[in-house]
Amino acid sequence: MKLKDILSPLRVWERAAQKPWTIKDPINDRPGATNYRGFHKNDFNKCIGCGSCEEICQNAAIDLVPVEGQETKDGNSGLRPMIDYGRCCWCALCVDVCPTGSLTMSNKYTWVADMPEEYRFVPGKTETKWQESEKGYKRSEDIHLIDYERVEMLEIKPEKRDKSFIEIVKGYNKEQAMKEAERCLECGICIATCPAHMDIPAYIAAIREDDIENAFRILYETNPLPEICGRICTHKCETACALHNNGESLAIRWLKRYIADQIPSEKYKEVLGTEHLDDPKIGKSIAIIGAGPAGISAAYYLAIMGYKIKIFEALPDSGGMTRYGIPEYRLPYDQIDKDIEYIKSLGVEMQFNTRVGKDITLDKLHKDYDAVFAGTGLHLGRSTRIPGADNKRVYFATDLLREVSLGNEIDVAENIVVIGGGNVAMDITRTLARLQNKKYGKIQILTTSLESEDIMPADREEIVEAREEKAIIDPGWGPKEIEIQNGKIKGLHVVKCLSVFDEEGRFNPKFDDKQKKFFKADMVVESIGQGMDLSYLSEDIKSNLKFGPRGRIQVNENFQSNLKWLFVGGDIIQGPDVIHGVANGYIAAKAIDGFLNKNDKRRKK
Amino acid sequence: MEQILNRIKDKIEIKISTKKRDDLYFFTVEKEQIEFILSYLKEQENFTHLAFMQAVDYLEDGKFQLTYMLYNYKIHINLGVNVLIDRKKAEMFSMHKLWPHIWQYQREIHELFGINFPGSPRVNESFVLEGWEEIPPMRRDFDTLEYSEKTFYQRPGRSTNDPKEYMKEKMYKNYADTPTIRREK
Numbered sequence: 001m002k003l004k005d006i007l008s009p010l011r012v013w014e015r016a017a018q019k020p021w022t023i024k025d026p027i028n029d030r031p032g033a034t035n036y037r038g039f040h041k042n043d044f045n046k047c048i049g050c051g052s053c054e055e056i057c058q059n060a061a062i063d064l065v066p067v068e069g070q071e072t073k074d075g076n077s078g079l080r081p082m083i084d085y086g087r088c089c090w091c092a093l094c095v096d097v098c099p100t101g102s103l104t105m106s107n108k109y110t111w112v113a114d115m116p117e118e119y120r121f122v123p124g125k126t127e128t129k130w131q132e133s134e135k136g137y138k139r140s141e142d143i144h145l146i147d148y149e150r151v152e153m154l155e156i157k158p159e160k161r162d163k164s165f166i167e168i169v170k171g172y173n174k175e176q177a178m179k180e181a182e183r184c185l186e187c188g189i190c191i192a193t194c195p196a197h198m199d200i201p202a203y204i205a206a207i208r209e210d211d212i213e214n215a216f217r218i219l220y221e222t223n224p225l226p227e228i229c230g231r232i233c234t235h236k237c238e239t240a241c242a243l244h245n246n247g248e249s250l251a252i253r254w255l256k257r258y259i260a261d262q263i264p265s266e267k268y269k270e271v272l273g274t275e276h277l278d279d280p281k282i283g284k285s286i287a288i289i290g291a292g293p294a295g296i297s298a299a300y301y302l303a304i305m306g307y308k309i310k311i312f313e314a315l316p317d318s319g320g321m322t323r324y325g326i327p328e329y330r331l332p333y334d335q336i337d338k339d340i341e342y343i344k345s346l347g348v349e350m351q352f353n354t355r356v357g358k359d360i361t362l363d364k365l366h367k368d369y370d371a372v373f374a375g376t377g378l379h380l381g382r383s384t385r386i387p388g389a390d391n392k393r394v395y396f397a398t399d400l401l402r403e404v405s406l407g408n409e410i411d412v413a414e415n416i417v418v419i420g421g422g423n424v425a426m427d428i429t430r431t432l433a434r435l436q437n438k439k440y441g442k443i444q445i446l447t448t449s450l451e452s453e454d455i456m457p458a459d460r461e462e463i464v465e466a467r468e469e470k471a472i473i474d475p476g477w478g479p480k481e482i483e484i485q486n487g488k489i490k491g492l493h494v495v496k497c498l499s500v501f502d503e504e505g506r507f508n509p510k511f512d513d514k515q516k517k518f519f520k521a522d523m524v525v526e527s528i529g530q531g532m533d534l535s536y537l538s539e540d541i542k543s544n545l546k547f548g549p550r551g552r553i554q555v556n557e558n559f560q561s562n563l564k565w566l567f568v569g570g571d572i573i574q575g576p577d578v579i580h581g582v583a584n585g586y587i588a589a590k591a592i593d594g595f596l597n598k599n600d601k602r603r604k605k
Numbered sequence: 606m607e608q609i610l611n612r613i614k615d616k617i618e619i620k621i622s623t624k625k626r627d628d629l630y631f632f633t634v635e636k637e638q639i640e641f642i643l644s645y646l647k648e649q650e651n652f653t654h655l656a657f658m659q660a661v662d663y664l665e666d667g668k669f670q671l672t673y674m675l676y677n678y679k680i681h682i683n684l685g686v687n688v689l690i691d692r693k694k695a696e697m698f699s700m701h702k703l704w705p706h707i708w709q710y711q712r713e714i715h716e717l718f719g720i721n722f723p724g725s726p727r728v729n730e731s732f733v734l735e736g737w738e739e740i741p742p743m744r745r746d747f748d749t750l751e752y753s754e755k756t757f758y759q760r761p762g763r764s765t766n767d768p769k770e771y772m773k774e775k776m777y778k779n780y781a782d783t784p785t786i787r788r789e790k
Contacts, residue, residue, distance in 0.1 A: 063765035064767075064768065066771075072775040192776045197773075272786075304787065305784045587781055590782075
């Protein structure tokens with residue numbers, strides 16, 4: 001016998017003083033294992049009511065029900081899962097799929113109740129003994145049923161793009177698009193957030209099925225500018241995406257672009273079934289002021305309903321701000337043309353270089369047409385009105401962007417300061433940086449905004465890309481004075497901005513005058529917001545028209561003004577962005593149709 | 606363990622071999638070699654213990670994968686031997702002569718995956734599914750939801766909501782429907 005054999009039994013005593021692992025009273029007290037799949041828990045602060053749990057349940061044990069106190073809002077349906085424990089088999093697929101991680105399980109598995117109906121309840125709402133329990137099954141952190149990573153979008157490298165206006169984003173190919181489309185959970189929560197309420201899950205499902213023509217038809221149901229929106233939409237839908245709670249949201253905008261890019265112009269009519277539109281036989285015609293997204297959208301939907309449309313545009317080409325405000329490297333002009341040429345081909349007439357109020361009066365349009373839609377946009381710049389802002393080398397961003405699009409040369413200075421933190425500020429910064437690089441071979445542009453980095457209104461990728469292109473972004477400063485010597489700009493004095501809004505959320509910036517900076521410049525661009533130009537309204541119409549807050553024309557939910565024949569939409573009412581314009585035009589088109597039909601009925605009586 | 610793997614590689618061709626942990630290895634062999642390799646591992650390389658056996662349905666590839674999980678008490682290594690078999694010809698040699706207790710696993714796999722093991726004792730007896738009439742439930746083409754809806758009645762008074770429709774009703778009920786295109790008659 002070895003010594004080991006004698007000593008081994010004594011090792012048992014090692015644990016003599018330890019707390020036993022066994023349970024004292026297993027009849028009454030029998031906790032499940034730490035990772036046990038017991039009754040569900042749901043954290044209402046995280047749950048968005050997407051219904052993925054209901055979708056995956058192999059026993060049809062889950063219903064989505066409204067719960068008092070849970071609000072239906074952007075990114076949250078307000079519905080919550082109700083589980084029927086008569087059917088639940090505790091497989092935990094619902095926990096594994098939950099995109100927010102709100103749904104977990106406790107380790108509680110025994111429970112006695114008298115009424116069968118008590119076994120059907122909403123975890124998180126109904127009071128349970130296990131709702132605070134820390135133990136129980138949770139989704140594994142390293143194994144996911146959902147793919148949280150977006151298919152990467154290829155872009156042209158900064159050093160290759162900072163001298164030219166070539167489009168930066170390359171777009172998905174078929175393989176990439178189908179892979180990205182696979183990630184969609186089809187919960188449909190994004191639809192409410194999209195101002196045009198596009199059926200996003202439906203067109204993404206069509207991509208997965210590789211039925212691009214059907215996807216394209218779905219786009220046109222609510223948005224006639226897919227090439228434009230597929231590139232520069234503010235994509236609020238992506239912030240509502242269920243995946244956004246735990247990872248990268250679906251690239252909805254790029255998928256939209258993928259669809260539109262696949263259909264060549266010459267196939268548009270065939271795919272959309274507009275080859276043989278009824279010749280405008282309704283005999284009614286509508287004038288539209290402004291060939292921007294709102295006007296074009298209204299024109300498209302009115303045209304397919306059989307109306308005769310004429311658009312009056314002050315600038316030499318169509319597209320409004322999408323052409324004259326957004327730089328070509330984000331939205332190439334031929335893509336704007338692709339969207340708009342199709343709408344023109346449906347018989348929509350466009351008269352350019354015609355400013356309503358100057359070249360033709362609104363009264364005449366009222367007289368000649370059955371209804372008028374005005375989508376004139378926000379083309380006027382706003383000034384900071386600080387000392388020195390009246391110098392001739394101080395510009396508005398919108399004016400400069402328009403000049404670039406018109407092909408006119410800009411006298412670009414060697415040192416430029418841009419004031420503003422929105423997307424327009426980024427657009428002018430990056431445009432001027434390119435022009436500087438072309439002219440001087442170097443970039444010396446600085447952009448400053450009141451808002452600090454974390455609350456800058458510009459899209460994150462715009463700020464990142466501007467910096468990649470060697471522009472300096474220095475946010476959180478309030479402009480004080482533009483220093484002028486002998487009529488020439490020396491630079492911009494700024495002081496630290498502590499907060500932009502007051503406690504009630506009103507614009508009321510606070511500054512710390514002790515922290516100062518001076519930005520050297522010989523040209524200053526202001527990009528602090530845009531104003532509307534209402535000069536197309538005659539004095540007579542103006543005095544009869546009702547105005548709402550901030551000088552906006554008052555319209556009802558159908559974008560109809562108190563002058564029944566005048567509809568107004570787009571940036572001057574909502575936004576500013578393209579997709580609100582599209583949505584406004586769409587609603588107005590339906591409303592104009594309703595308005596003209598109603599008039600008909602009255603006359604017949 | 607590397608030496609053992611090398612000795613095996615001298616004898617047969619191993620398709621895929623992976624090391625998951627310091628004490629956990631897997632490799633895949635051909636169906637025809639399974640009897641030889643398992644008896645070799647048991648008799649020559651001290652993998653005396655069959656811990657369990659399991660199956661996976663690779664529906665898309667038209668294959669079942671069977672895994673024999675072995676354990677070596679001398680060197681404390683787990684070894685999984687995988688073999689892929691044709692889904693249409695779901696049949697495998699019975700290994701009950703090497704490990705008598707394997708009959709129970711084979712009976713279970715026979716019932717849940719419909720893979721037959723001719724010659725295995727009591728292989729046709731029900732394991733857990735008495736009176737089962739559907740296709741074997743662990744096959745991936747078995748529709749669990751459909752079966753569940755067909756078999757278990759719904760508690761009355763249940764109703765559900767589609768988030769998409771519900772949000773429309775709550776948030777943008779009056780948003781216009783798509784205009785119909787007026788075409789030539």
